[in-house]
Amino acid sequence: MATGIVGEFLDLKSETEADVLAMQCGDFYEFFAEDAELVADELDLKVSQKSSHGSSYPMAGVPLSELTPYAKALVERGYRVAVADQYETDDGHAREITRVITPGTLLETTDAEARYLAAIVRDGDADGTGGPYGLAFADVTTGRFLVTEAADEGELRAELYRFDPAELLPGPLVRNDDAVLGAVREELSGSVSLFDAEAFAPGRARHAVRERFGAETADAVGLDSELAIRAAGSVLAYVAETGTGVLASMTRLTAYGAADHVELDATTQRNLELTETMSGDGDGSLFDVVDHTVTSPGGRLLREWLTRPKRDRDALERRLDAVETLAESALARDRLRETLAGAYDLERLAARATSGSAGANELLSVRDTLALLPELADAIEASPLAGSPVADVLRRPDRGRASALRDELAEALAEDPPNTKTQGGLLRRGYDAELDELIERHEEVKRWLDGLAEREKRQYGLSHVTVDRNKTDGYYIQVGKSVADDVPDHYREIKTLKNSKRFVTDELAEREREVLRLEEARGELEYELFEALRADVAAEAELLQDVGRALAELDALGSLATHAAGNDWTRPTLADSRSLSIEAGRHPVVERTTEFVPNDLELDADRGFLIVTGPNMSGKSTYMRQAALIQLLAQVGSFVPARSATVGLVDGIYTRVGALDELAQGRSTFMVEMQELSNILHSATEESLVILDEVGRGTATYDGISIAWAATEYLHNEVRARTLFATHYHELTTLADHLPRVANVHVAVDERDGEVTFLRTVREGPTNRSYGVHVADLAGVPAPVVDRADEVLDRLREEKAIEARGGGGGGTTQAVFDLSSGSFETGTGARGNDGGDEVEATADGVEATADGVEATTGEGERGVDDALDPETRAVLEELTDVDVAETAPVELLSRVRRWQERLE
Ligand code: ADP
Ligand code: MG
Numbered sequence: 091m092a093t094g095i096v097g098e099f100l101d102l103k104s105e106t107e108a109d110v111l112a113m114q115c116g117d118f119y120e121f122f123a124e125d126a127e128l129v130a131d132e133l134d135l136k137v138s139q140k141s142s143h144g145s146s147y148p149m150a151g152v153p154l155s156e157l158t159p160y161a162k163a164l165v166e167r168g169y170r171v172a173v174a175d176q177y178e179t180d181d182g183h184a185r186e187i188t189r190v191i192t193p194g195t196l197l198e199t200t201d202a203e204a205r206y207l208a209a210i211v212r213d214g215d216a217d218g219t220g221g222p223y224g225l226a227f228a229d230v231t232t233g234r235f236l237v238t239e240a241a242d243e244g245e246l247r248a249e250l251y252r253f254d255p256a257e258l259l260p261g262p263l264v265r266n267d268d269a270v271l272g273a274v275r276e277e278l279s280g281s282v283s284l285f286d287a288e289a290f291a292p293g294r295a296r297h298a299v300r301e302r303f304g305a306e307t308a309d310a311v312g313l314d315s316e317l318a319i320r321a322a323g324s325v326l327a328y329v330a331e332t333g334t335g336v337l338a339s340m341t342r343l344t345a346y347g348a349a350d351h352v353e354l355d356a357t358t359q360r361n362l363e364l365t366e367t368m369s370g371d372g373d374g375s376l377f378d379v380v381d382h383t384v385t386s387p388g389g390r391l392l393r394e395w396l397t398r399p400k401r402d403r404d405a406l407e408r409r410l411d412a413v414e415t416l417a418e419s420a421l422a423r424d425r426l427r428e429t430l431a432g433a434y435d436l437e438r439l440a441a442r443a444t445s446g447s448a449g450a451n452e453l454l455s456v457r458d459t460l461a462l463l464p465e466l467a468d469a470i471e472a473s474p475l476a477g478s479p480v481a482d483v484l485r486r487p488d489r490g491r492a493s494a495l496r497d498e499l500a501e502a503l504a505e506d507p508p509n510t511k512t513q514g515g516l517l518r519r520g521y522d523a524e525l526d527e528l529i530e531r532h533e534e535v536k537r538w539l540d541g542l543a544e545r546e547k548r549q550y551g552l553s554h555v556t557v558d559r560n561k562t563d564g565y566y567i568q569v570g571k572s573v574a575d576d577v578p579d580h581y582r583e584i585k586t587l588k589n590s591k592r593f594v595t596d597e598l599a600e601r602e603r604e605v606l607r608l609e610e611a612r613g614e615l616e617y618e619l620f621e622a623l624r625a626d627v628a629a630e631a632e633l634l635q636d637v638g639r640a641l642a643e644l645d646a647l648g649s650l651a652t653h654a655a656g657n658d659w660t661r662p663t664l665a666d667s668r669s670l671s672i673e674a675g676r677h678p679v680v681e682r683t684t685e686f687v688p689n690d691l692e693l694d695a696d697r698g699f700l701i702v703t704g705p706n707m708s709g710k711s712t713y714m715r716q717a718a719l720i721q722l723l724a725q726v727g728s729f730v731p732a733r734s735a736t737v738g739l740v741d742g743i744y745t746r747v748g749a750l751d752e753l754a755q756g757r758s759t760f761m762v763e764m765q766e767l768s769n770i771l772h773s774a775t776e777e778s779l780v781i782l783d784e785v786g787r788g789t790a791t792y793d794g795i796s797i798a799w800a801a802t803e804y805l806h807n808e809v810r811a812r813t814l815f816a817t818h819y820h821e822l823t824t825l826a827d828h829l830p831r832v833a834n835v836h837v838a839v840d841e842r843d844g845e846v847t848f849l850r851t852v853r854e855g856p857t858n859r860s861y862g863v864h865v866a867d868l869a870g871v872p873a874p875v876v877d878r879a880d881e882v883l884d885r886l887r888e889e890k891a892i893e894a895r896g897g898g899g900g901g902t903t904q905a906v907f908d909l910s911s912g913s914f915e916t917g918t919g920a921r922g923n924d925g926g927d928e929v930e931a932t933a934d935g936v937e938a939t940a941d942g943v944e945a946t947t948g949e950g951e952r953g954v955d956d957a958l959d960p961e962t963r964a965v966l967e968e969l970t971d972v973d974v975a976e977t978a979p980v981e982l983l984s985r986v987r988r989w990q991e992r993l994e
Contacts, residue, residue: 093142093143094142094143095115095122095140095142096122096123096140096142096145096147097142098113098185099111099113099120099122099123100122100123102172102174102185102186102187103125103172105187106172106187106190107170107190107283107284108169108170108171108172108190108192109128109169109170109171110125110128110129110164110169110170110171110172111125111171111172111173111174111187112152112157112160112161112171112172112173112174113174113185114154114173114174114175114176114185115151115176116176117153117154118151118152118153118154119151119152119153119154119157119173120149120150120151121135121149121150121151122140122147122148122149123147123148124148126147126148126149126150127148128169129150129160129164130148130150132163132164132167132169133160133163133164135150135151135152135160136150137149137150138150157173158198161173161191162191162196162198162199165191165192165193165196166193166196166199166201168193168256168279168280168281169193169281170190170191170192170193170281170283171190171191171192172187172189172190172191173187173188173189173190173191174186174187174188175188189332190331190332191332192207192257192283192332193205193207193256193257193280193281194206194207194208194228194230194255194256194257194258194259194280194283194328195207195230195257195328195329195332195336196230196231196256197230197231197336197441197442197445197447198447199231202386202389202390202435203386203389203390203393204229204231204232204234204253204390205229205230205231205255205256206227206228206229206234206253206254206255206256206257207227207228207229207230207255207256207257207258207259207325207328207329208225208226208227208228208250208253208255208257208258208259208280208325209224209225209226209258209259209260209261209290209321209322209324209325209328210223210224210225210246210250210258210259210260210261210264210270210321211223211224211261211262211263211264211290211317211320211321211324212224212261212263212264212267212270212317213263213317214263220242220243221240221241221242221243221245221246222239222240222241222242222317223239223240223243223245223246223264223270223317224237224239224261224315224316224317224318224319224320224321225237225238225239225240225246225249225250225318225321226318226321226322226324226325227249227253227255228325228329228340230329230336230337230339230340230441231339231437231438231441232339232387232390232435232437232438232440232441232635232638233339233340233341233342233437233440233441233444233631233635234344234437235322235325235340235342235343235344236343236344236345236346237315237318237319237321237322237343237344237345237346238318238345238346238347238348239315239317239318239347240348241348243269243270243273244355244356244769244773245348245353245355246270246273247273247277247355247356248353248354248355248356248359250273250274250277250278250356251277251278251356251359251360252354252356252359252397252398254278254279254280255278255280256279256280256281257280257281257282257283258274258278258280258281258282258283259282259283259284259285259324259325259328260282260284261287261290261320261321261324262287262290265284273356277356283328285324285327285328286327289323289324289327289328290320290321290323290324291320292316292319292320294323294327295319295320295321295322295323295324295327296319296320296323297323298322298323298324298326298327298330299319299322299323299326299343302326302337302340302343303342303343315345318345322343326340335444335445335446335447336441336444336445338444338445338628338631339440339441339444339445339631341444341631341632341635342632349401350400350401350402351398351399351400351401352398352399352400352401352722352725352740352741352742352743353741353742353743353744353773353778354397354398354399354722354742354743355744355769355773357745357746357766357769358743358744358745359397361715361745361746361747361781361783362376362715362718362719362722362743362745363375363376363679364376364377364396364397364722365377365393365396365397374679375679376396376678376679376719377392377393377396379653379678379679379682380392380396380649380650380653380678380728381393381649382648382649382652382653383645383646383648383649384427384430384431384645384648385430385431385433385434385435385641385642385645386435387433387435387436387437387438387638387639387641387642387645388430388641388642388644388645388646388648388649389645390642391639391642391643391645391646392645392646392649392650395646395726395727396722396726399722399725399726399743400725400726400727401725401739401741403664403666403739405727406664406724406725406727406739407664408479408482408727409479409647409726409727410661410662410664410727410728410729411478411479412478412479412480412483412647412651412727413647413650413651413654413661413727413728413729414651414661414729415474415475415478415479415480416475416480416647416648416650416651416652417651417652417654417655417729418474418655419473419474419475420655421473422469422470422473422474422475423648423651423652423655425469425473426466426469426470426475426480426644426648427645427648427652429462429465429466429469430462430466430641430644430645430648432458432459432462433459433462433641433645434455434456434458434459435638436456436459436634436635436637436638436641437634437635437638437639439452439455439456439459439634440627440628440630440631440634440635440638441631443456443624443627443628443631443634444628444631446621446624446628448624448627449507449509449510450503450504450507450508450516450620451507451509453499453503453623453624453627454499454503454507456495456499456627456634457496457499457500457503459637459641460492460493460495460496460499460637461496461500462641463484463487463489463492463493463637464489464493466484466641466644467484467489470484480644480647483640483643483644483647484640484644486636486640487633487636487637487639487640488633488636491630491633492633492637495626495627495630495633498623498626499623499627501518501520501521502517502518502521502619502623503516503517503518503623504516504517504518505518514612514613514616516616516617516620517616517619517620521619522615522619524615525612525615525616525619528608528611528612528615529612531608532605532608532609532612535601535604535605535608536605538601539557539565539601539605540557542557542567542598543555543556543557543567546567550576550577550578551576552569552573552576552577553570553573554569554570554572554573554590555567555568555569555570556568557598559602563584563585563592564594564599564602565594565598565599565601565602565605566584566585566592566593566594566598567581567592567593567594567595567598568590568591568592568593569590569591569592569593570589570590571589571590571591574590574591577593580595580596581593581594581595582594582595650726650727650728650729651729653728653729654728654729657681657682657731658731659728659729659730659731659732660729660730660732660733660734660735661729661730662720662723662724662729662730662732662735662736662737663734663735663736663737664724664737664738664739665736665737665738665739666738666739667694667695667738668693668694668695668698668738668776668777668812669693669694669695669736669737669738670691670693670694670717670720670721670735670736670737670738670779670812671691671692671693671694671735671736671737672689672690672691672692672717672720672732672734672735673690673732673733673734673735674688674689674690674732674733674734675688675689675690675691675716675717675720675730675731675732675733675735676688676716676731676732677712677715677716677719677731678716678719678720678723678730678731679719680712680716681731686850687709687849687850687851688732688733689713689716689850689851689852690852691713691717691852693812693814695831696830696831697831697833698806698810698811698812698813698831699802699805699806699812699813699815699829699831699832699833700813700814700815700832700833700834700835701802701815701816701817701822701823701825701826701832701833701834701835701856702714702814702815702816702817702835702836702837702852703816703817703818703820703823703834703835703836703837703856703857704816704836704837704838704839704857705837705839705846705857705864706818707848708837708838708839708848708850709837709848709850709852710783710816710837711747711783711816713814713816713837713852714781714783714814714816715745715781716731717779717781717814718743718745718779718781718814720732720735720737721737721740721743721779722743724737725737725739725740738812739777740777740778740779740812741775741777741778742773742774742775742777742778742779743778743779743780743781744769744770744773744774744778744779744780744781744811745780745781745782745783746763746766746767746770746781746782746783746785747783747784760789763785763786763787764797767782767785767797767801770782771801771804771805771809774805774809774811775809775811776809776810776811777811778809778811778812779811779812779813780805780809780811780812780813780814781813781814782801782813782814782815782816782817783816784816784817784818785797785798785801785815785817786798786819787818791819794819795819795821795822798815798817798819798822799821799822799825802815802822802825802829802832803825803829806825806829806831806832807829810831820856820857823856823857826856833854834854834855834856835852835853835854835855836852836853836855836856836857837849837850837851837852837853838851838852838853846868863876863879863880863883866879961992961993962993964992965989965992965993968985968989969989972985
């Protein structure tokens with residue numbers, strides 16, 4: 091066992107959950123043993139060996155004053171750093187851990203993006219899984235503090251992915267929830283910290299929330315979810331315990347619910363490449379392309395908007411009005427953005443003021459940013475922006491109070507203060523009479539001291555005289571050796587050097603005492619005044635957050651307008667209908683780098699489901715994503731890349747991207763694919779937009795077709811979501827003939843002399859053939875192989891036909907095309923098929939399909955199989971015709987009994 095200093099280190103280390111301990115040893119913070127090696131690896135520190143009682147340990151250290159940058163670098167890499175400080179005791183000194191710096195409580199970040207600390211709690215039995223979950227997200231660097239409840243694991247993952255927290259605190263039950271922890275590991279980069287389970291307990295947590303925000307606030311934000319309160323309370327407790335002093339930045343609590351926003355699950359956020367591409371890069375994401383913000387808070391807000399589209403039509407129209415005005419007034423927009431570019435990050439500055447870490451330069455930044463408000467107001471009033479929602483944004487914060495705070499700072503702060511807080515020079519003359527007087531006297535004594543050497547030379551005829559000060563001797567008069575014997579009697583010698591002697595006089599000693607006293611008094615008073623000033627700023631933290639948010643909003647709006655104006659985007663017409671109608675739409679990201687071919691899209695109540703076919707690389711995925719992104723941008727309040735667009739608002743956007751595209755990313759299994767499909771079938775509603783980019787690819791063809799077929803029927807009949815479904819299963823295009831709201835479109839290609847030219851144009855109707863064999867042919871696979879493949883394909887298709895189920899209403903829903911007999915057979919009221927030769931149906935998977943549908947659809951079940959005996963068919967027909975609503979229950983009961991008898 092280690093003893094001595096290393097032993098003490100290891101003892102302290104065992105007390106903390108932190109990954110690394112920095113222990114003060116005199117003028118250094120030292121890391122020992124494994125910690126030394128870790129720090130050396132991560133930060134390029136030199137490791138030496140420390141011998142302690144016969145053993146040797148790696149050791150690395152940094153000077154006291156340099157801990158912050160090192161700790162910050164470690165924390166930004168995801169480590170938690172405990173700091174043990176040394177203090178004096180009666181018998182020497184002792185050490186104890188005074189703070190733990192963690193990824194979620196680090197204030198000194200230079201990263202412009204938000205850094206959230208998240209807490210997750212769940213109710214129920216220890217072994218139960220699933221929701222609901224309580225969630226809290228706090229960014230101590232900006233004071234943002236949000237709580238919500240997630241109904242299930244999908245919602246939980248969507249929220250976590252959206253905030254991408256730097257640090258997570260799982261509650262007691264969540265710690266054993268493999269599904270949640272797995273998702274955290276896979277999808278998030280933050281580190282997981284285990285915190286005192288007690289802090290998550292309902293009573294403790296509620297108390298923490300009330301203590302911080304007051305009982306009324308806690309009630310007023312509509313925080314009636316016990317789970318959310320538990321999450322919020324545990325975050326507060328954690329911040330109080332680890333992030334010394336940063337708690338104060340959290341001035342208010344905001345609760346939000348799923349209903350305010352367009353549901354975007356984690357998979358969809360990733361598939362649509364909102365903030366990073368599928369390969370994890372920020373470059374090439376939607377945010378990257380549309381971001382023209384000039385401040386980091388503006389960038390943060392725009393990112394938030396993109397990942398959290400809205401459903402409130404009025405709010406969206408207001409935002410669109412603002413974007414439109416800005417887009418149309420280039421001059422005013424430029425002026426606005428130029429002025430905004432001078433703004434500092436007020437939310438972060440407020441947090442630094444409340445935590446007591448802001449210096450004079452940071453308060454100057456507050457002053458300068460507040461000074462932009464009247465400038466911006468003038469710019470807006472004198473422009474076409476006056477009277478627009480842009481002007482309203484600036485009217486929200488209390489400008490009177492902002493201007494008072496600005497004046498106070500302007501009167502107090504010196505123009506060019508030093509970076510230290512204790513060396514004086516922070517405050518302006520005329521700010522405080524007492525300070526001015528101290529400064530006056532201090533300067534006077536210094537002037538006396540400065541002139542002393544000259545006066546002594548003149549008075550006593552000495553050459554080579556200087557007056558200086560150092561630590562050991564204080565102020566002294568230094569005289570060159572050659573004249574040292576000529577000094578007057580009242581000089582007292584204090585030191586002899588090689589070429590000179592040092593003297594003091596009573597008067598000099600007196601002045602020295604005075605100058606030291608004044609220096610100290612001045613420094614103390616100035617720092618006291620500065621702290622009071624900083625406290626005044628801290629007291630206005632909410633105001634600063636309000637102003638900061640307003641400036642961020644102007645910046646984000648300006649960015650959307652800039653992009654719209656520069657890329658020929660148009661204002662979408664928002665509608666409450668179930669439609670998405672796009673004329674000459676483009677993909678917002680692809681259009682930046684490609685000569686883009688615009689395409690139309692038409693989805694409405696009668697045509698709510700499009701099957702998109704076309705060969706590989708023709709542009710199916712792009713077409714569908716562009717539809718989803720136009721929908722999303724419209725619900726962000728942005729203009730959209732299209733000649734015109736009418737966008738019916740949706741409650742959620744769901745996407746799944748096929749095995750092929752995802753396999754390229756190395757992250758798909760058939761299981762994942764089915765989980766995603768399952769999530770969509772459960773979560774999407776009639777008000778949702780669903781994008782399916784290949785379903786069933788990850789399994790055998792028949793399996794795949796069967797699942798795709800059944801999923802289409804279910805989405806069409808039961809969910810009734812607006813849907814775009816790209817598939818390479820050509821067989822699925824048949825569905826358009828049977829399901830009333832399904833239509834086919836295809837991406838056209840031009841084939842000549844064995845060459846395929848991609849036209850990138852989307853046309854009505856299905857592709858006229860299946861492409862796999864065709865591509866093999868084009869690629870030069872020998873003719874006998876191609877011919878045989880064609881033959882095999884035909885044979886496979888002939889095996890059996892499938893019926894299409896559902897279609898709701900009218901009863902014209904069921905049809906069978908039997909390839910082996912070459913005829914199209916219809917059941918009761920079924921539609922015929924006009925373009926007979928285009929219909930292809932298939933599958934061995936009939937059984938699987940039928941089962942799947944039985945389990946899921948119910949009312950769509952109308953098929954009557956010709957193979958049944960006449961009696962059974964008669965019963966089924968009677969059953970079909972019963973009008974349940976119009977028949978008395980007793981009558982129904984007896985009919986059912988009679989049917990049963992007949993069937994037996
Ligand atoms: P698919 O899903 O059919 O295999 P993709 O959508 O992945 O095809 O598109 C293939 C390529 O074609 C992409 O690299 C994309 O940049 C380009 N592309 C797609 N649509 C268009 C378009 N409308 N105009 C220009 N290029 C396009
Ligand atoms: Mg594709």
